[in-house]
Amino acid sequence: MTNETLHSRNLERARESLLAPAGIGVGELDQVMGRMLGHQVDYADLYFQYSRQESWSLEEGQVKAGSRHIEQGVGVRAIAGEKTGFAYSDEIVLPALLDAATAARAIARGGREQTAALTARNASALSLYEPVDPLMSLEDAAKVALLERVEQEARRLDPRVKQVMASLGGSQETVLVMRSDGVMAADVRPLVRLNVTVIVEQNGRRETGSSGGGGRADYGYFLTEDRALSYAREAVRQALVNLEAAPAPAGTMQVVLGPGWPGILLHEAIGHGLEGDFNRKGTSAFAGRLGEKIAAETCTVVDDGTLAGRRGSLNVDDEGTPTQNTVLIERGVLRGYILDRMNARLMGMAPTGNGRRESYAHLPMPRMTNTYMLAGETPPEEIMASVKKGLYAVNFGGGQVDITSGKFVFSASEAYLIENGRIGRPVRGATIIGNGPDVLKRVAMVGNDLALDTGVGTCGKDGQSVPVGVGQPTLRIDGMTVGGTEE
Amino acid sequence: MGAIIAKDKETSSLEDLAAQALDLARGQGASAAEVNAGFGRGLSVTVRKGEVETVEHHRDKSLSVTVFFGDRSGSASTSDFRSQALSEAVLAACVIARHTAADPYNGLADPAHLAREIPDLDLHHPWELSMEEAIDRARRCEDAAFAADARIRNSEGASVTTHDGIDVYATSHGFLGTVRASRHGVSCAVLGEDGQGGMQRDYEYASVRDARDLPAVEEIGRKAALRTARRLGARQIKTCQVPVLYEAQVARSLASHLVSAISGPSLYRRSSFLVDSVDTALFPAWAHLYEEPHRRKAMGSAPFDSEGVETRTRDLVKDGVLRRYCLDSYSARKLGLVTTGNAGGVHNLMVAPGPDDLAGLLRQMGRGLFVTELIGFGINHVTGDYSRGAAGFWVEGGEIAYPVEEITIASNLRDMYKGLVAVGRDVDYRHNVCTGSWLIERMTVAGA
Numbered sequence: 001m002t003n004e005t006l007h008s009r010n011l012e013r014a015r016e017s018l019l020a021p022a023g024i025g026v027g028e029l030d031q032v033m034g035r036m037l038g039h040q041v042d043y044a045d046l047y048f049q050y051s052r053q054e055s056w057s058l059e060e061g062q063v064k065a066g067s068r069h070i071e072q073g074v075g076v077r078a079i080a081g082e083k084t085g086f087a088y089s090d091e092i093v094l095p096a097l098l099d100a101a102t103a104a105r106a107i108a109r110g111g112r113e114q115t116a117a118l119t120a121r122n123a124s125a126l127s128l129y130e131p132v133d134p135l136m137s138l139e140d141a142a143k144v145a146l147l148e149r150v151e152q153e154a155r156r157l158d159p160r161v162k163q164v165m166a167s168l169g170g171s172q173e174t175v176l177v178m179r180s181d182g183v184m185a186a187d188v189r190p191l192v193r194l195n196v197t198v199i200v201e202q203n204g205r206r207e208t209g210s211s212g213g214g215g216r217a218d219y220g221y222f223l224t225e226d227r228a229l230s231y232a233r234e235a236v237r238q239a240l241v242n243l244e245a246a247p248a249p250a251g252t253m254q255v256v257l258g259p260g261w262p263g264i265l266l267h268e269a270i271g272h273g274l275e276g277d278f279n280r281k282g283t284s285a286f287a288g289r290l291g292e293k294i295a296a297e298t299c300t301v302v303d304d305g306t307l308a309g310r311r312g313s314l315n316v317d318d319e320g321t322p323t324q325n326t327v328l329i330e331r332g333v334l335r336g337y338i339l340d341r342m343n344a345r346l347m348g349m350a351p352t353g354n355g356r357r358e359s360y361a362h363l364p365m366p367r368m369t370n371t372y373m374l375a376g377e378t379p380p381e382e383i384m385a386s387v388k389k390g391l392y393a394v395n396f397g398g399g400q401v402d403i404t405s406g407k408f409v410f411s412a413s414e415a416y417l418i419e420n421g422r423i424g425r426p427v428r429g430a431t432i433i434g435n436g437p438d439v440l441k442r443v444a445m446v447g448n449d450l451a452l453d454t455g456v457g458t459c460g461k462d463g464q465s466v467p468v469g470v471g472q473p474t475l476r477i478d479g480m481t482v483g484g485t486e487e
Numbered sequence: 488m489g490a491i492i493a494k495d496k497e498t499s500s501l502e503d504l505a506a507q508a509l510d511l512a513r514g515q516g517a518s519a520a521e522v523n524a525g526f527g528r529g530l531s532v533t534v535r536k537g538e539v540e541t542v543e544h545h546r547d548k549s550l551s552v553t554v555f556f557g558d559r560s561g562s563a564s565t566s567d568f569r570s571q572a573l574s575e576a577v578l579a580a581c582v583i584a585r586h587t588a589a590d591p592y593n594g595l596a597d598p599a600h601l602a603r604e605i606p607d608l609d610l611h612h613p614w615e616l617s618m619e620e621a622i623d624r625a626r627r628c629e630d631a632a633f634a635a636d637a638r639i640r641n642s643e644g645a646s647v648t649t650h651d652g653i654d655v656y657a658t659s660h661g662f663l664g665t666v667r668a669s670r671h672g673v674s675c676a677v678l679g680e681d682g683q684g685g686m687q688r689d690y691e692y693a694s695v696r697d698a699r700d701l702p703a704v705e706e707i708g709r710k711a712a713l714r715t716a717r718r719l720g721a722r723q724i725k726t727c728q729v730p731v732l733y734e735a736q737v738a739r740s741l742a743s744h745l746v747s748a749i750s751g752p753s754l755y756r757r758s759s760f761l762v763d764s765v766d767t768a769l770f771p772a773w774a775h776l777y778e779e780p781h782r783r784k785a786m787g788s789a790p791f792d793s794e795g796v797e798t799r800t801r802d803l804v805k806d807g808v809l810r811r812y813c814l815d816s817y818s819a820r821k822l823g824l825v826t827t828g829n830a831g832g833v834h835n836l837m838v839a840p841g842p843d844d845l846a847g848l849l850r851q852m853g854r855g856l857f858v859t860e861l862i863g864f865g866i867n868h869v870t871g872d873y874s875r876g877a878a879g880f881w882v883e884g885g886e887i888a889y890p891v892e893e894i895t896i897a898s899n900l901r902d903m904y905k906g907l908v909a910v911g912r913d914v915d916y917r918h919n920v921c922t923g924s925w926l927i928e929r930m931t932v933a934g935a
Contacts, residue, residue, distance in 0.1 A: 054583075059756065062587075062588035062590065063586070063587055063588055064560070064587055064588050064590045064593070065560065065562070065587060066561055066562065066583035066584075066586065066587055067561070067562035067563060067564070067580075067583065068562070068563040068564075068576075068579040068580070068583060069563065069564045069565075070563075070564070070565045070566070070567065070572065070575070070576065070579075071565070071566045072566065072567060073566065081538075082535075082538060082540060083538065083539045083540060083541070083542075084540065084541045084542070085541075085542045086541060086542065086543045086544065087543070087544035087546075088544075088545075088546065089546065090546070090547070090548060090566045090567065091567075100544070103544045104542075104544075106542065106618060107539060107542050140582065140583070140585075140586045141586055143586075144586050144587075162757065163756050163757060163758060165756070199756065199757065199758050199869060201757075205870075206757065206758070206869050206870065207869060207870065208758065208867070208869045247872075248874070248897075250726050250895075250897065250931050250932075250933035251726045251933060252726075252934075252935055281535070281641070281643070282641055282678075283641060283643055283678055283686075283688065285686065361545070361547065363541065363543065397864055397865070398863070398864035399863060399864075400862040400863045400864070400876070401862075402688065402860075402862060402878075404678055404686050404687060404688035405685070405686060405687055405688070405721070405878075405892060407862070407876065407878070407892055407893050408862075408876075409862050409863035409865070409875065409876030409895065410863060411863055411864055411865035411874065428867070428870065428872055429865070429867060429870075429872035429873070429874050429897065430874065431863060431865040431874035431875065431876065431895045431897065431933075433863075433876045433893055433894065433895050433933075434893070435893060481723070481893065481894070481895065481933055481934060481935070482895075482933060483865075483874045483875075483876070483894070483895020483896070483897050483931075483933035484874065484897055484931070484933065485874075485897045485898060485899075485931045486931075
């Protein structure tokens with residue numbers, strides 16, 4: 001399928017499911033836009049959304065809970081300079097749309113009602129996933145059976161496994177964006193995930209391990225390449241490692257980060273600081289530093305919304321801009337920001353396809369898609385061999401950043417000591433803290449083993465959650481602060 | 488019976504909707520069902536550097552239904568209240584219930600525990616706030632922050648928000664409870680520059696049920712500025728083991744970790760470091776934590792829990808000993824215990840204050856770390872291991888010496904509770920958990 005045919009099919013489908021039931025056509029949309037476009041409103045958009053999601057969860061060997069959620073609505077936004085007026089309605093009907101438009105445009109005074117004659121141009125969009133419906137891709141009984149198989153696999157692996165919690169979730173979201181510049185875009189977005197957490201117990205000591213994955217696909221994703229069961233094995237492996245773990249050390253040391261999910265470091269330490277809103281307002285520690293060297297020469301970092309089937313990918317962002325592969329840091333030099341349309345316009349730059357929102361009831365903001373560091377040339381064994389004493393962090397729980405001071409923190413859920421170039425005993429409770437603008441300058445070695453995460457990341461900003469991806473090769477970073485309990 | 492008070496239209500239509508959903512569930516053959524229906528509206532305005540940044544009008548509604556077919560259950564929710572959407576949601580819940588496993592612990596709350604009277608807790612004080620007035624207040628708040636300290640040069644803005652909502656909970660065994668509540672807030676976050684290229688950000692906020700209880704917006708702006716300015720020039724400290732004083736607004740998280748560790752699901756999954764700990768001394772003998780769900784106008788007040796179970800003032804920790812868990816009906820049945828009215832969480836968890844104010848606690852600590860901000864998620868609830876990023880102040884001779892950042896503080900929650908030295912009388916009432924500052928005997932601080 002070419003991009004044009006997928007996008008025009010998605011547009012047709014979005015119009016049919018979102019607008020047609022309310023009898024909203026081009027004339028009505030013009031009327032709503034016209035209400036907002038006075039001479040002080042620079043830009044306006046309408047975001048229609050219909051989403052269906054479900055989740056099934058297992059504990060104690062049985063799927064005891066399931067839920068389904070249906071949500072629809074329209075968000076109406078008017079922008080005048082740096083001012084944004086926003087209103088939304090969970091009823092897609094013309095009177096509600098007009099009310100929302102009246103409320104949204106109130107930020108701009110003196111605007112006279114116009115008759116906007118919008119000649120809708122269809123945006124271009126990518127073709128990174130099919131408009132499949134995960135909820136219908138498997139019988140309900142088969143969803144339950146899948147979770148039961150995951151549970152059985154985890155228990156089969158080791159008698160020390162005492163609890164298995166697994167959940168399966170899927171959603172399909174149809175969105176339609178109508179902009180005041182006449183562009184119309186649509187997307188039909190499937191998303192699935194499967195998570196497993198196990199608790200193991202040995203001599204009264206309990207530890208936990210978690211794993212999971214997913215992407216923009218239907219549930220068939222978990223049935224191929226043995227994925228579902230591999231998550232169970234990974235969760236058990238991690239939990240058993242933690243049973244042997246000693247308290248983590250505290251202090252400054254060399255840290256080797258494993259490939260894949262530890263890329264959350266880039267997301268937290270660098271990515272958020274490069275989001276356009278913070279830089280336009282000068283509240284990020286990276287503000288005004290384009291063209292400056294902010295990382296070791298071996299570091300190139302991108303935000304790429306165009307990876308087929310990935311959790312963080314989008315055919316078109318929530319403002320109708322096709323996603324792209326944006327170079328943020330090139331060979332150590334800061335090259336670009338993560339931009340939505342409003343911040344791009346105010347900064348005199350081009351939007352990068354990063355305007356995202358949690359739903360119609362939230363305002364779009366610059367958000368990451370899939371953020372990762374490109375591979376270097378060093379084999380990972382060589383990196384490990386170069387460390388006399390340090391910490392090897394393989395998996396992380398979560399992380400957070402203060403974008404103003406640049407300070408970030410994240411917690412290792414699986415980590416080991418490194419002694420004389422070898423992986424030593426596992427440690428628990430290690431937290432790594434650092435300074436965003438400084439941390440990539442401390443990257444001493446970059447592995448040749450780039451990996452992306454398995455598709456479990458959710459990023460929160462200003463109370464809005466969106467699915468994202470992260471990735472990186474093995475990295476050695478010198479002089480990081482590790483927060484454990486052992487001096 | 489007292490006087491019959493006419494219900495407003497919104498409340499009755501929401502109650503009717505809940506009744507309809509229960510009827511639909513019965514019509515599908517469900518043996519029992521429960522419905523939550525909610526409606527809310529609000530306004531939120533942000534002013535940044537004196538200019539309006541965003542004006543958001545909120546209007547949300549949703550209905551969720553859980554159906555039971557004997558011991559099987561299924562849930563669904565919808566934001567569309569039209570009758571077809573409602574039928575579809577109920578049907579979706581019923582379809583799910585066909586595939587879930589029978590669980591003998593499932594079901595509605597025991598009728599004996601349901602709230603019989605629903606006291607008015609004075610939670611509903613709608614605020615007729617116009618956009619212009621909201622903008623004016625936000626502007627004055629931010630102006631006060633800029634005026635308070637010359638080093639405050641940038642801002643994330645000041646916001647004024649108001650929200651008014653109705654929540655209805657209804658069950659097939661006859662419970663109908665409606666709570667109308669409002670929530671209003673003012674917040675301000677500003678940035679300061681230290682002159683050497685370093686920036687800091689901090690904030691201040693107020694959150695109340697009744698707008699008349701809001702402090703002056705200028706006061707909030709000034710506090711935001713002072714909180715930010717005092718962090719300028721922060722540095723790392725060397726790795727050490729010292730006493731740590733948690734400022735009230737971060738100490739709250741330590742009480743929340745306790746609640747999470749003694750909540751039903753963590754216990755029956757045995758995924759908590761506090762399994763089998765009821766009747767054991769977790770805290771020093773003077774410590775007292777209790778729930779006070781019927782506090783008038785309080786942020787965490789609730790006349791009944793999310794299953795309709797009666798809420799009342801009850802001890803959680805008394806004389807340092809954990810007296811009970813936090814259970815809903817399901818987890819109580821699984822554990823062979825009785826619900827504690829904690830479906831949906833705790834309601835105004837109060838940590839009884841000690842005699843000292845913050846200055847007194849700083850003096851008592853003498854030398855150590857005063858923490859005002861925590862970041863990251865380094866808590867392992869299974870083991871109690873605790874390690875979080877922190878910022879705050881180094882304290883010498885009982886007084887703040889200089890600001891500190893880029894450090895972690897680590898210990899185990901069990902040791903931290905046991906090592907609680909004092910709780911301040913500087914109680915922060917802005918949340919569901921109300922506590923003063925906590926002085927902890929000893930933690931590992933990791934830094935340079």
